[in-house]
Amino acid sequence: MPSSSGSSIDTITEGGRVTQVGEGQEADESAPPVMTFGAPTAGEVLAERYELVEHINNDSAGRLVWRGVDVILRRPVAVVLRYPGGDSATEMLQAAVAASRVIHPNLVGVYDAIDEADRAYVVREWVDGQSLRDLATDGPLDPARATAIGNAVASALAAVHATGMVHGNVHPGTVMISDEGRVVLADARTDGADSQENDIRAVGGVLYFALTGSWPHAEAPLHGATAGHGRAAIPDAVRDAGGAIAAPRQVRAGVPAYLDDLTMDLLDAEIAPPSSDVLAAELARLDVPAEDDHYLDNSGPLRFAAETGEEPSPLAAAGGRKVAVGIAGLLAVALVGLLIGIIALGGDDKDSQPTPAAAPTSSAPAGDATPAAVTARKLTVKNVRIIDPDSSNRSELDGADKVIDGDEDKAWETETYDNKPNFGNLKKGMGVWIDLGEPHTVKSVQAALSATGASAQLFAGTTNPPSTSNGDKQLVASYKTAIGQPFEDHDGTTMTFNGFDADQKYQYLLFWITELAPAESASKFKLGVQEITVQGS
Numbered sequence: 001m002p003s004s005s006g007s008s009i010d011t012i013t014e015g016g017r018v019t020q021v022g023e024g025q026e027a028d029e030s031a032p033p034v035m036t037f038g039a040p041t042a043g044e045v046l047a048e049r050y051e052l053v054e055h056i057n058n059d060s061a062g063r064l065v066w067r068g069v070d071v072i073l074r075r076p077v078a079v080v081l082r083y084p085g086g087d088s089a090t091e092m093l094q095a096a097v098a099a100s101r102v103i104h105p106n107l108v109g110v111y112d113a114i115d116e117a118d119r120a121y122v123v124r125e126w127v128d129g130q131s132l133r134d135l136a137t138d139g140p141l142d143p144a145r146a147t148a149i150g151n152a153v154a155s156a157l158a159a160v161h162a163t164g165m166v167h168g169n170v171h172p173g174t175v176m177i178s179d180e181g182r183v184v185l186a187d188a189r190t191d192g193a194d195s196q197e198n199d200i201r202a203v204g205g206v207l208y209f210a211l212t213g214s215w216p217h218a219e220a221p222l223h224g225a226t227a228g229h230g231r232a233a234i235p236d237a238v239r240d241a242g243g244a245i246a247a248p249r250q251v252r253a254g255v256p257a258y259l260d261d262l263t264m265d266l267l268d269a270e271i272a273p274p275s276s277d278v279l280a281a282e283l284a285r286l287d288v289p290a291e292d293d294h295y296l297d298n299s300g301p302l303r304f305a306a307e308t309g310e311e312p313s314p315l316a317a318a319g320g321r322k323v324a325v326g327i328a329g330l331l332a333v334a335l336v337g338l339l340i341g342i343i344a345l346g347g348d349d350k351d352s353q354p355t356p357a358a359a360p361t362s363s364a365p366a367g368d369a370t371p372a373a374v375t376a377r378k379l380t381v382k383n384v385r386i387i388d389p390d391s392s393n394r395s396e397l398d399g400a401d402k403v404i405d406g407d408e409d410k411a412w413e414t415e416t417y418d419n420k421p422n423f424g425n426l427k428k429g430m431g432v433w434i435d436l437g438e439p440h441t442v443k444s445v446q447a448a449l450s451a452t453g454a455s456a457q458l459f460a461g462t463t464n465p466p467s468t469s470n471g472d473k474q475l476v477a478s479y480k481t482a483i484g485q486p487f488e489d490h491d492g493t494t495m496t497f498n499g500f501d502a503d504q505k506y507q508y509l510l511f512w513i514t515e516l517a518p519a520e521s522a523s524k525f526k527l528g529v530q531e532i533t534v535q536g537s
Contacts, residue, residue, distance in 0.1 A: 040066065040081060040119075047114055050079055050123055063092065067126065070111070076126040077111060083119030096122040099188055101163055103426070105390075106156035108176070108184045129178035131186075132206065133234060136172065136213050140252055143259050144287075146210035149175060151283035152183035154203050155428070158277040160188070161196050162425050168194035170202035171217075172209045172234060200273045204266025211248040211255055214238065216267055258286065277422075281514075285482060376444075379534045382437035386412065387510065389472040390427040397467075403432055403532045408448050411528035414516060421453070421515040421525045431512040432529055433475065435464065439505035442536040444498040445484060450528030451493060451517035458484045458497045459510040479510045509534070 045051045046068075054067045056078075066079040082089040096113035109125035132149060135141070141149070153175055160167050168189040176184045201217075208216045216237040237245040247264050248255045262282070265271050273279070381404045386397045399412040412432070417424035445458055461479035465471035483506070484497025511532060516525035 039083070040064065045071065046079065046121060046123075047112070050077060050112070052079060068123070070123075078124045078126045079121055080124065081119055081121040089115065089120035092122060093120055095188055098165060102159050102165070104156055104159035105182070106152045106184050107159065108186055127176055127178050127182075127184065129176055129180075129182075131173050132175040132177065132210065133172035135177055136210065140213045141210045143211065143254065143256055146207055147259060147283060147287050149177070149183050149210055150203055150207045151280065151287040153185055153206055154200075154276055154280035154283050156185040157196075157199050157203065158275075158280045159425060161199070161276045162420060162422070166194050166196055167199050170199055170206065172206060172215070175206055196276065197273060200276055200279060201266055203276075203279060204263050204273075207259070207263045208237065208245075208248060208267065209234065211259070211263065212237065212251045214251075216245045262286075285480075287480070376535045376537055379436055379440055379442075379536050381434050381532075381534065383435035384532075385433050385467055387431040387433050387472045387475060387512075388427075389469065389476050390423075392469055394469065396430065400432065403529045404434075406531070408530040411450055411530040413450070413528040414513075414526055416519055416524050416526045417516060418525075419523055421455075421518075423516065424525070428476075429512050429514045431476070431510045432532060434509040434511070434532065434534065436507050436509070436534065439507045440534075440536045441502060441504070442483075442500045442506050442509075442534060444496060444500075444535045445509065445511070446497075446533045446535075447495045447511055448530040448532075449493045449495060449517070450530060451519075451526075453515075453517040454495075454513060454527050455515035456495060456511060456513045457482055459512055460506045461508050461510065464508060475510070476512075479508075479512075483509075 040046075040052050040055075042052055042054065049070060049072055051069045051071050052066045053069055056065045056067055058064050064081045064083075066081070068077045068079045069075070070077050080092070082092055093113050093115055096110050099107070099110045100113070108127060110122065111125065112123035114121055114123075140146075153170065157167055157170070165188075167185065169187045170185065174186040176186055178184070205215060205217050208214070213235065214237040215234040238251055239245050245267070247260050249257070249260045266273055266279075274282070384400045384404050386400045388394060388396055396415055402410040402412050414423075414430060417426070419425070423429070447456070459479040460481045460483050461475065463475060463478050465474040483501075484499060511529070513527060513529075516527045518524070519526040
């Protein structure tokens with residue numbers, strides 16, 4: 001019964017060697033002995049395909065974990081066995097089947113699930129790395145890395161939740177970090193004992209643990225743990241006499257206020273959490289390189305609820321990332337206005353005057369406090385290409401020049417995707433990358449689209465990687481500065497971004513599409529970008 005991608009295997013480090021355990025914790029001396037009758041042996045080939053190479057360990061749920069090799073594809077695999085099979089293996093196989101329905105880079109891949117009556121086994125991706133629980137044994141992580149891990153976990157949950165399923169087992173032992181830095185979520189459960197809301201709350205727990213090294217959910221014991229061992233060995237959070245946990249900033253220095261607020265909001269039972277896709281979008285916005293995180297100082301995130309607790313904030317109501325980005329744009333406008341006011345009040349104090357723009361200006365009469373106005377014009381786009389980091393076949397890249405040819409009857413179009421507007425849940429997005437040739441002050445960016453109902457954002461960056469799948473991944477990873485006011489108020493099929501910082505110049509822009517428009521039926525989604533126009537100086 002072959003399947004593809006989704007569930008997971010937890011990793012732990014023992015004596016410097018990376019090992020992988022199954023869905024239960026690793027067995028300790030008090031665990032019941034594992035049966036030996038019919039036990040697999042090194043060199044045995046299962047299903048005429050999976051050769052068992054090394055017995056890694058057993059877990060307390062009765063699963064045997066082996067490192068193996070797919071002899072057909074010649075790749076390492078993890079083989080998790082249960083014997084005898086039958087009813088005792090049902091939950092394991094059901095979890096594998098459910099996991100195979102979700103394909104996402106932040107979920108460990110499930111390759112096969114086979115029931116041979118006397119024993120059953122699941123073949124999964126082998127991950128060289130360690131769990132977050134073990135990574136943090138050397139101390140709390142820096143805020144940037146904690147944010148990146150939280151972003152990956154939330155993105156994985158968004159993919160799981162989009163199918164209507166629940167992960168039900170999110171904690172530092174099921175968050176894995178490979179040696180290459182990939183973050184994957186492990187060990188989904190199918191017993192129906194949890195909810196999507198609890199999954200989202202658990203992301204707050206993961207962030208809290210990464211920032212402090214302790215676990216805030218003492219009232220929610222970790223599945224399959226026994227006191228003082230394995231998952232339960234994670235230290236409890238610092239609490240006051242009433243049982244309330246200390247905020248990360250109270251535990252250690254250097255945690256940004258916005259990350260502290262977001263973590264505590266997720267853990268607050270009185271505040272309704274956002275959906276997993278909204279949380280993933282917000283964490284993606286905050287997931288910036290350490291050297292670039294200064295741009296977050298004034299931009300968020302917004303709290304999930306007002307301080308009074310009476311009304312949810314726009315983050316939960318309207319997709320937090322977009323609204324927070326809009327607030328950033330509005331703050332930029334406010335700062336520019338404040339600067340103008342300071343200039344006006346400063347009289348002829350030449351040290352307070354900004355450097356005049358090189359673009360043409362219309363001068364005000366002498367003595368008039370009104371600053372010179374910058375003349376905006378349509379900027380020439382020197383280069384344009386389609387960015388598609390999540391596809392290997394690169395089949396949707398043709399026609400990029402149609403978005404700058406001045407003819408709205410021609411458009412670059414995506415393919416048609418089924419079931420979900422977010423590219424059928426197959427991609428995080430696609431984008432149109434624009435090169436203005438040299439840095440310019442930007443006044444507005446307008447995108448004419450083929451239909452209403454699409455979602456997109458505008459980003460700026462400084463890099464121009466090659467037009468390859470890896471180059472597109474590098475570009476999307478580095479373009480973290482969202483610019484312009486939010487797009488929710490766009491008129492019909494015209495999406496306009498404005499409210500740019502007048503003191504900032506941009507050469508490279510990325511129009512990043514996250515949701516497509518409805519196509520010929522309710523279950524089909526597609527989008528055409530007819531024209532993108534940049535106004536500035």
